Amino acid sequence: MKIKTFLAFVGPSVLAMVGLIAVPLIGVVYLSFHSSYVKTEIVEVKSSVPLFGGLTKTTVEKVPQPVLDENGEPVKVWEYVGGRNFDTVADPGGLVAAVSKDRSTTEDGQPTSFRQRMDGLYRDVTDIDFWGALEFTLLYAFITTPCILVLGFLLAVLVNSVVQWIRGPLIFATLLPFIITPVVGSLSIYWLFLDNALVASLLEQFGAGKIYFLKDAISIRTLIVLYGVWHVTPFAFVILYAGLQTVPQDALQAAMVDGATYWQRIRYIIIPHLRALFSFIILIHLMDAYRIFEPVLVFGSNLFANSLQYLTYYILNFEDNYYKAAASAILTVIGICILLLPVLRRTYREQKGVA
Amino acid sequence: MAMTRDEKFWEGMRWAGFGATFLFMAFPIFWMILTSFKVARDAYSTKVFFSPTLNNFISIFQDPYNFGPLLFNSVVVSFSTVAVAIPAATCAAYAFSRYQFKGKNALMVSVLSSQFVPPVVVVLPFFILFKNLHLLDTRLALVILNLSFVLPFAVWMIKGFIDALPPDIESAAVVDGCNRFQVLRHITLPLIMPGVVTSAVFGFIQSWNEFLFALILTNQKAVTLTVGLMGLHTDKGILWEHMAAASMLIMIPIFAISFTIREYFISGLTMGAVK
Known part of the structure; x- marks a missing residue:
């Protein structure tokens, strides 16, 4: 294939990917180091209050007002603020104060x-929005992954x-939680554990008393x-199931001839064979878990x-602060x-190995 | 051959394991489906047998919910995203598969790595851009942003299918004077069509399920089903029978498509992982 043909073929996709992923990434980095505000000036405002007998009292107040451009729009000032947005999000000062606080009495x-x-330390650190969000994000990732x-x-x-004919329907049924829309999946779990809903009602009927989940x-x-476990387990399952189909049968049979138990075959043949797939699942899941x-x-x-x-969304949507949201992103x-990084390096080496 | 007592025990354990697993996997969805056919007074009950009603499905298309336009938006956005992404991705995947150059592996890993970028990073600059271009709350804005995750995934997936084809089968066509586009169209594409269809289905499902972009970029005209679903919180709380019916509306196309192409679907899911 000629280079010209190659470029013509990949051009639209590469341009789209650069425009839709790389440029926004650069844009977010840029935004995170900047801030904007409406330029204001102090103006003197005279106000007259009528008194009695035709007299008026005139007062002069100095008030801030937005500076307007020739179209009557407020003038916005755009300035480089260094790491201020990062400071606002991560609050390192608050973190240091939380860590160094005296809790001896x-x-x-x-x-x-x-x-x-x-x-006390845990409470004070996680009370800071960013560190609290980071704590739960990591907790979610590291508990759900194993x-x-x-x-x-x-x-x-x-x-x-199981016998071959039943596998297809079983695989499809197992995959349902994974293909379901995440919002619907979250709602379906929420709906089961809501106060007075199914699980709480059943537990109450069985004498466990009122439980508020x-x-x-x-x-x-x-x-x-x-x-998270319910939603992603099917993904791990289908990848590992596909991997199981590639386990060399002669190695398994040789192990059986040598008297290896079922557990030993799993431990010494199947799991080592699936190691790359475990890495792949960890890579994809950590990435997804971090974006919960x-x-x-x-x-x-x-x-x-x-x-x-969610923290970034909250800052963007409710605080209406692009710059702080960019720093959070x-x-x-x-x-x-x-x-x-460690898993990506491994994937890259494997890609290199295949090529 | 008759099973020993020990074998019977393990067989029983295996089926018990199956039962527990499938209960865990399927029950939340089953309960949601059941709720969608219940009247309001039964929604919170633990009844499995009740008089089913279709009124919830009718209600969500009426005032004040009006899910009709939302359904239309979801369909248009998902189909448009696939219609743009798949042809572009097929061409790119073909070129990446057939053209050898230094740094190709690094480039392919970077295509895959683009999936690691959190959606909120992508949406932030576009939110500002679309606001200035008055494109907020439009289906076009959603299609553009959905391409950011559908396109790299489709390139990666279709390339896997093309890699599996030996390049020799294209040589005769090249010798006969076909250009690369003709080779792709008449030789390669028919052979990888199942892969392309699977990628299109994946792209459709990803767009259909997309939530964050629609939540940030739309508020009235271009709202999709997933965002509309979250709007079912009323001053009376969540009306679960309606919420369940709306959830069904979102789930049905995905289940139907996935079931129709389940064989390809599973091979598509494992594409790239199992080599």
Whole structure:
């Protein structure tokens, strides 16, 4: 293929990808270091208040007013602010203060235990929006990842052991939580655990008393993690199931001849064979987990379980601050890069190996 | 051959494992489907047997919900995204597959890496741009932004299908004087059509499920089903029977398409992972 033909073929896609991904990324970096405000000036405003007998009292006040351009629009000033937006989002000063705060005694002067000091430190750090969102995002990523790997693998082994004709419908049924729209998936879990809804009612009928699943941080966080496991396990399952079809049968038969148990075959032949797939699933899932958004919105849980992406959305939508939102978005990207770098390097090496 | 007691026990455990897993996987969706056919007074009950009604499905198309235009927006945005992305991605994937150059692997990993960019990063500058161009709350804005995740994924996926084809089958056509576009159209494309269709279905599902862009960029005219669903919070709280019916409306096309092409769908999901 000639270079000219190559460029003609890839041109539209590459241009679109650059325009839709690379340029916005640069734009967000640029925005995160800038800020804008409406230029104001102090003007003297005279006001006259009529008194009695035809007299008036004139007062002169100095008030700030927006400077208008020739079209009558307020003049906006655009300025470079360095890392100020990052400071506002990540609040390093607040973090240092939270970490260095003296917690050796309680308010009434009693000495505190180690546990109390740690609880206090955790509370003060996670009270800062960004660190609270980072904490739950990482917690979600690191709890759900092993769960989906284990459950996905067990499911793959289970389905692989049934007769061929039933596998297709089983695989499709198992995939449903993954292909379902995330908002709908989040709602379906939320709906089960809502106060007075199915799970709470059934538990009450079985004598467990009234249970409110959405009343505190721990139960809401557990439900969001449960949603994550439910939603992504099918993905891990289908990848690992496909991988199981490629396990060399002669190695398995040789192991059986040598007297290897079922567990030993899994431990020494199947799992090492699927290692690259485990990395692939970790890569994709960590990336997705770091962008968790829908369940936080659906569960209305941002007070108890915020995520970095939700925080950025909140800043953009409710604080109406593009620049701070841009800084928050950049911090999210940096976090993803740090988290994924080891797995990405591995993928790159594998790609190189294939080529 | 009769099973021993031990084998019977493990067989029983296996089926119990199946039962528990599929209950865990399918039950939330099953319960949502059931709720969509319940009347308001039954919505919170644990009844599995009740008099089903279709009124919830009718209600969501009437005032004050009016899901008709939302459905139209979702259909137009999803189809338009696929219509733009798939031809462009097919050409790019073909060229990436057949043209050898230094740094090709790094470029392909960067195409895949583009999926790591959080959507909120993409939407931020476009929000400002669209605001200035008065394109906020338009279907065009959503199509443009949906391309940011559908296009790289489609390039990656279709390239996998083309890589699996030996280049030799194209040589005869090249010798006969076909240009590369003719080769792609008449030789390669018919052979990779299942892959292209699967990529199109994936792109459609991704666009159909998209939520964050629509939430930020639309507020009235171009609102899609996923955002409309979240609008079912009323001053009386969430009307779950309506919410469930609207959820069904969102789920049905995805289930139908996925079921129709389930074989390709599964191979598409594992594409790139299993080599």
